Amino acid sequence: MENTDKSLIDAHCQGDPAAFSELVRRYGDSILGYLMRMSGNHHQAEDLFQETFKRVHEKAHTFRGGQFKSWLFTIATHVAIDGMRRRRRMRVVSLNQKLDCTDQDSEELSAVALADDSCEPSQEAAKAEQAEQVRDAIESLPARQRATLVLAYYQQLSYPKVAEVLGCSLGTVKTQMYRALRTLAQKLPDV
Amino acid sequence: MKNHLTEQELIEYQFKLASDIRMKETAEHLQGCGQCRGHLEKLQRKFAALDLLREGAKVSEDLISRVIEQAQGSISDSILKKRFFAALRMTKWAAAAVLLVGLLLLAAQLGKDGTKKREVAKEPMPAVEKMVRASKPEITSAEGLDEDMVEKRTLAMAPMEKRVDRYAAFDETAETAIPEEPPFAPASAIELVVLPRRDKVQLTIYNSADLTLVRERRNLTLKKGWNWLQFMWANTLIDPTSLSLEPLAQADKIDIQQLVFPARLRELGRWLIRSEVSGQVPFEITYFTSGLSWRAFYMGTLSQDEKTMQLQGYVRVGNNSGEDYEKAQIRLIVGKVHILDQIAELAKRQYPYNRPIGRIGGRGGEYGFGIQHGRELDRPEYVDEYFYDRSSSSRLGELRRKEIRKEGLSEYFLYTIEGTETIPDKWGKRLLSLDVEDIEIESLYKYDEQRWGEQTIRFVKFANDDDHNLGETPIPNGTVKIYGQADEQGYLSYVGGTNIKYIPVDEEVELNLGPARLVNVEPKLMDFKTENYRFDRRGNVAGWDEIRTWKIEITNTRELPIEIEITRGFDTAYWTIQTDAAYEKHDATRVRFKVNLEPRKKQAFEYTVTTYHGVREETLAEKN
Numbered sequence: 046m047e048n049t050d051k052s053l054i055d056a057h058c059q060g061d062p063a064a065f066s067e068l069v070r071r072y073g074d075s076i077l078g079y080l081m082r083m084s085g086n087h088h089q090a091e092d093l094f095q096e097t098f099k100r101v102h103e104k105a106h107t108f109r110g111g112q113f114k115s116w117l118f119t120i121a122t123h124v125a126i127d128g129m130r131r132r133r134r135m136r137v138v139s140l141n142q143k144l145d146c147t148d149q150d151s152e153e154l155s156a157v158a159l160a161d162d163s164c165e166p167s168q169e170a171a172k173a174e175q176a177e178q179v180r181d182a183i184e185s186l187p188a189r190q191r192a193t194l195v196l197a198y199y200q201q202l203s204y205p206k207v208a209e210v211l212g213c214s215l216g217t218v219k220t221q222m223y224r225a226l227r228t229l230a231q232k233l234p235d236v
Numbered sequence: 237m238k239n240h241l242t243e244q245e246l247i248e249y250q251f252k253l254a255s256d257i258r259m260k261e262t263a264e265h266l267q268g269c270g271q272c273r274g275h276l277e278k279l280q281r282k283f284a285a286l287d288l289l290r291e292g293a294k295v296s297e298d299l300i301s302r303v304i305e306q307a308q309g310s311i312s313d314s315i316l317k318k319r320f321f322a323a324l325r326m327t328k329w330a331a332a333a334v335l336l337v338g339l340l341l342l343a344a345q346l347g348k349d350g351t352k353k354r355e356v357a358k359e360p361m362p363a364v365e366k367m368v369r370a371s372k373p374e375i376t377s378a379e380g381l382d383e384d385m386v387e388k389r390t391l392a393m394a395p396m397e398k399r400v401d402r403y404a405a406f407d408e409t410a411e412t413a414i415p416e417e418p419p420f421a422p423a424s425a426i427e428l429v430v431l432p433r434r435d436k437v438q439l440t441i442y443n444s445a446d447l448t449l450v451r452e453r454r455n456l457t458l459k460k461g462w463n464w465l466q467f468m469w470a471n472t473l474i475d476p477t478s479l480s481l482e483p484l485a486q487a488d489k490i491d492i493q494q495l496v497f498p499a500r501l502r503e504l505g506r507w508l509i510r511s512e513v514s515g516q517v518p519f520e521i522t523y524f525t526s527g528l529s530w531r532a533f534y535m536g537t538l539s540q541d542e543k544t545m546q547l548q549g550y551v552r553v554g555n556n557s558g559e560d561y562e563k564a565q566i567r568l569i570v571g572k573v574h575i576l577d578q579i580a581e582l583a584k585r586q587y588p589y590n591r592p593i594g595r596i597g598g599r600g601g602e603y604g605f606g607i608q609h610g611r612e613l614d615r616p617e618y619v620d621e622y623f624y625d626r627s628s629s630s631r632l633g634e635l636r637r638k639e640i641r642k643e644g645l646s647e648y649f650l651y652t653i654e655g656t657e658t659i660p661d662k663w664g665k666r667l668l669s670l671d672v673e674d675i676e677i678e679s680l681y682k683y684d685e686q687r688w689g690e691q692t693i694r695f696v697k698f699a700n701d702d703d704h705n706l707g708e709t710p711i712p713n714g715t716v717k718i719y720g721q722a723d724e725q726g727y728l729s730y731v732g733g734t735n736i737k738y739i740p741v742d743e744e745v746e747l748n749l750g751p752a753r754l755v756n757v758e759p760k761l762m763d764f765k766t767e768n769y770r771f772d773r774r775g776n777v778a779g780w781d782e783i784r785t786w787k788i789e790i791t792n793t794r795e796l797p798i799e800i801e802i803t804r805g806f807d808t809a810y811w812t813i814q815t816d817a818a819y820e821k822h823d824a825t826r827v828r829f830k831v832n833l834e835p836r837k838k839q840a841f842e843y844t845v846t847t848y849h850g851v852r853e854e855t856l857a858e859k860n
Contacts, residue, residue: 049628073295102307131721155321176288183289197251198286204253205770219253226247226283233285 050113065105071096072114075200076121082195083125085184093128095122118210120197126188173212175234182232190225193218241265241272246279298499305501414461418508434826435518438565440650441530441553443712448528448557450474451698452521453484458511468504472558473526481507512712527557528659530568532669532714534736536696536747537728538677540721542796545677545696549670550713551651555659563656570649570712570738580593670711675704679796680746683757684803693798694732694752699744711739718749755798756791763843770851779850789840792833802829806845810853815843 048056055066076097080090082122099151100120108116183191196207197218208218241249247256249262266814299649337853355759398413402459436453456465456728469476483490489512497505511517530553537546550566555561659665663687678697696718700705716736722729739745764784792798811826822828848856 062307064302065307069295069300069303072299074292077295077299078293078813082289090293091299094299095306098303099306102625174287175285177289179285199290219248222251223244223247226251227244229286230243230247230279230282233282235281236285236288 046049046193048054051110054105054108054113057102065098065102068101068113076117079118079121079195079200080125082183082199083094083122084128085189089128093121096128097124100124112206112209115202115206115209118200118202119212122192122196122210129188144171175236178232178234182229185232186228190221190228193221194229195224197222240269241275243275246272246276250283255395274649277627294486303791310649330477336628349548381680389706404709412514414510418462418510434562436565437563438527438567439561439701440567440569441528442569443530443532444569446526446529448525449524450521450523450561454519454521455516455636456519457516458490458509458514460514463509463511466504467505467507467521469559470503474557474559474722475524475526476505478522478524480504481509482520482522484520486513486517489513525557527555527561528561529554529556533710534711534714534716536716536718538679538696538720538731540724541721542679544673545675545678545718546699547670547675547706548668549714550557551669551712552664552666553657554661555577555661555663558661560658560660562658564659565656566653566659568651568653570651570710591824596841599811649712651709652776660854673707679798681752682803683756683796683800684805686749686803691751692755692757694749694755696747696749697744699742699743700739707741710741711736711745713738716747718747754792756793757800757802758791759804760789760791761785763844768852768855777850779848779852780854781846781848781852783846784845785842785844787840787842788829789838790831793836793840795835797835798833800831800833802831803827804843804845806847808847808849810848811845812844812855812856813845817839817841817843819843 046135048064050071053068053071057068073094077090077094080093080097080129081087084093097117097120101117104120115132125134183194186194192211193207196202197204198212202210204215204218204222207222208215213217245254245258245262249259251267254262266276305407317744349820380823434452434454438451440449442448465481469477479495481492483492485507491510493508493510495505495507510829528743530551530552530715532549535548539545553566553568590744592803653667657665680695680697682690682693682695684693699706700711713736716731717733718730718731720731721727732747734748734750736745736747763783765783766780767783768781769777772778786804788801788802788804803822803826805826807825810823813819813827817831818830819827819829829841829843831841832838
């Protein structure tokens with residue numbers, strides 16, 4: 046029988062290294078995807094990923110039950126928002142995964158966008174360009190709106206769950222989501 | 237039908253942001269309104285672009301490992317905390333008691349930590365030691381805690397300490413069978429063999445390349461079977477490809493199988509060692525590093541009559557390797573080595589020195605700082621006392637110079653500094669390598685317009701041989717500064733400086749001290765004419781002679797007699813000269829005059845040089 050999140054976190058608190066490993070594997074893809082969309086940069090997402098699980102490890106004893114996934118996404122959101130603020134302060138130029146960029150991260154993300162190998166090269170290029178525009182549009186959103194959108198749309202969390210993760214009311218989540226979508230409606234490309 | 241739906245209503249409907257009632261109303265409206273349906277479809281197409289980024293991310297094994305490893309570093313701390321808090325959840329009174337004891341322990345531990353920190357601050361910790369300590373959690377006093385808890389904690393936190401105790405002596409009788417297959421990798425950092433402090437370290441520094449050979453001796457505690465030994469060189473300039481490990485005892489029972497550089501973990505290597513014995517074994521670890529350097533510099537003090545000189549040589553050892561070397565035996569190599577790659581670029585830095593040290597006693601004898609002819613000079617700040625052995629019992633408080641032993645080593649020369657030295661990272665030390673008095677020198681002035689223009693250059697000449705109280709070893713290249721006695725009280729004045737190249741034994745050396753202001757040479761062209769023109773069949777000039785008469789005036793405004801060498805060039809190999817002055821042909825186009833001049837005197841001589849041009853060159857050739 047599969048261990049529950051709670052049993053794993055308890056085992057981790059008792060010093061079982063395998064439990065932590067299991068938690069990382071269980072939620073790794075989901076958290077990395079979330080952080081990639083939040084940061085728009087694979088390399089930075091990996092750093093945030095490490096920071097997220099570092100905090101999980103450090104704060105594990107404060108977890109008082111409930112939905113581990115929500116708790117984990119709350120931490121990831123805080124880490125991502127902190128990271129974005131830091132990045133703004135440090136004036137780090139976003140790698141942004143431009144197609145003409147030779148950065149490895151960019152190649153990796155472009156590979157994601159181009160994963161559909163049934164397309165013609167010209168279509169693939171157009172699709173990659175559109176994906177780029179979508180990424181830019183999402184990146185232009187304020188942190189809270191971006192977190193709301195990514196959690197609700199890409200991570201497919203219900204709005205009450207998003208509210209739990211972000212620590213705000215359901216109404217606030219809906220307002221943030223609407224504002225994000227209104228902005229995106231102006232910026233998203235036609236596909 | 238009332239008003240059409242707004243974009244907000246459509247978005248809220250599409251993304252289920254509206255209330256149930258509102259959702260129902262919008263759905264009903266859409267059923268009956270094609271225009272709004274069209275708008276909605278348009279919005280849906282727009283938002284479909286979001287799906288371009290719907291591809292999920294796949295977290296790599298590498299990233300997972302990094303995260304787990306990162307957590308492992310502090311996992312023991314959290315266990316400790318958890319258990320501590322569990323202990324506190326005992327009965328009210330017991331918990332209160334434990335809390336009280338815990339607070340007392342904490343206070344004691346804080347005091348202990350403070351002492352430790354101070355010790356660490358005093359004593360530099362090598363990079364390798366840093367690694368060892370990082371992987372070895374602190375064990376605090378267990379007094380007052382539940383015994384079972386203490387035992388569990390000890391096991392969890394310090395398996396290495398336990399193992400070290402268990403294998404304190406060789407234990408070959410343990411009949412544990414060693415698995416044939418080596419383990420793929422240590423399961424965790426705590427399974428690595430603990431590296432103790434260095435017992436001995438020897439640095440051989442090559443000054444011709446940014447290269448130092450480090451040989452460390454450490455006593456490692458091995459268990460019977462497979463052992464992993466981790467070596468970290470973060471923030472140092474160690475060349476990992478040069479790492480080598482050799483047992484100095486039990487070599488037939490210990491096999492160094494491989495050195496692996498684990499993925500993801502930077503700047504560390506792990507040796508896999510198969511040992512048939514348990515206990516402490518001395519090992520030697522050798523590697524090359526960059527960042528350590530040495531260079532020589534010299535100070536010469538001329539006697540008042542400038543016929544002899546005291547020469548003091550120093551070596552300065554600098555450490556920018558990122559690693560602290562404690563009590564290291566230091567050997568310096570003179571001579572060039574051939575290396576394939578520069579391990580790292582040296583950040584060479586010039587350090588202030590150039591202040592001569594006063595002398596006491598005779599050649600190669602005793603030394604003192606800051607005392608010259610009974611006067612006290614400013615003590616140079618850069619003089620490092622580390623190189624002066626205070627332990628000498630010859631006289632209380634007397635500083636004894638450490639000896640630098642020199643010996644030939646193939647085509648190189650090896651200088652070994654007596655005893656050991658501690659050179660922390662970013663530190664430099666200098667030591668006296670040679671102090672020789674009464675070196676007979678020749679002070680010589682030279683004038684050569686082609687080389688130095690219209691200025692007289694001063695030289696000091698001596699040889700690295702027995703006649704000059706030198707000649708024991710080659711003299712490494714370095715900077716030389718020469719000082720002169722400014723007056724009878726012994727005040728010094730700077731005369732000049734230069735760089736010298738490596739001087740082999742029995743070779744002469746001339747130190748160029750730069751322009752001499754007090755000795756002046758002034759050549760004057762007194763007469764010029766041409767003659768003996770030759771013409772070809774067309775009547776063009778085919779050859780001629782040029783005749784120049786030069787007067788050379790030399791002025792010596794010094795208080796000492798001088799010898800000066802004046803070189804004159806003619807720009808052609810076809811010339812003849814007439815003069816009463818002594819000269820020698822220096823080469824095909826130049827002659828040299830040597831003149832000795834008394835203090836505060838002027839002297840002049842003349843010469844007439846005829847140079848032959850064109851077909852007249854053949855005439856000269858026929859004459860000769």
